[in-house]
Amino acid sequence: MKPTGRSAGTASGALLTVFLLGGLAFAHSGATGIVKERMETMKAIGTEMKTIASMVRGRVDFEAETMERSALQLESHAREIPELFPPDTNAAPSEALAGIWTDWDRFTDIARELEESAAGLAANAGAANDAEAIAGEFRAISETCRSCHESFRKAK
Numbered sequence: 001m002k003p004t005g006r007s008a009g010t011a012s013g014a015l016l017t018v019f020l021l022g023g024l025a026f027a028h029s030g031a032t033g034i035v036k037e038r039m040e041t042m043k044a045i046g047t048e049m050k051t052i053a054s055m056v057r058g059r060v061d062f063e064a065e066t067m068e069r070s071a072l073q074l075e076s077h078a079r080e081i082p083e084l085f086p087p088d089t090n091a092a093p094s095e096a097l098a099g100i101w102t103d104w105d106r107f108t109d110i111a112r113e114l115e116e117s118a119a120g121l122a123a124n125a126g127a128a129n130d131a132e133a134i135a136g137e138f139r140a141i142s143e144t145c146r147s148c149h150e151s152f153r154k155a156k
């Protein structure tokens, strides 16, 4: 991979890790019910992040409308996170950690941070002329993925 020298470089690196881990997770099957539903929501979150990241990295042209649409999708998926984790639903093949339910406030705080940063991105995307203008929001969003997975998702 080429070094980018962009301000979003670090966030992109962290994001890449998220995608790689997510990619491995796609290999597991047999999930049913709420676990399946939550994995699908997380995958959808990953898809929106890919769309946003490819613009931030300059792989595709910046398009305010696409950016805004993806951010709104992220926001609404983030809002669903708490209800996708009813108590003690972390039997295999789920990768959720039991700490979610013993540290519920922190878990839902991170979900809310994702929701708020995505809302901020959506609000600013329309007026932005390039990805630099929303790099801060992008970093804040990436940080929520990283910190939640680090604390609440099984390490590979």
Ligand code: HEC
Pocket: 018, 021, 022, 023, 025, 026, 035, 038, 039, 040, 042, 043, 045, 046, 049, 081, 093, 094, 095, 096, 097, 107, 108, 110, 111, 114, 141, 142, 144, 145, 146, 148, 149, 152, 153
């Ligand atoms: C509030 C916590 C939280 C946040 C925020 C969060 N995730 Fe997750 N994510 C999880 C947990 C927990 C799992 C494991 C779920 C399971 O296996 O039951 C997961 C799983 C995933 C998976 C694997 C899905 C599968 O098929 O198994 C992907 C991909 C993913 N997250 C992407 C993201 C991205 C990208 C972001 C940031 C935009 C993000 N997540 C934000 C908690 C979070």
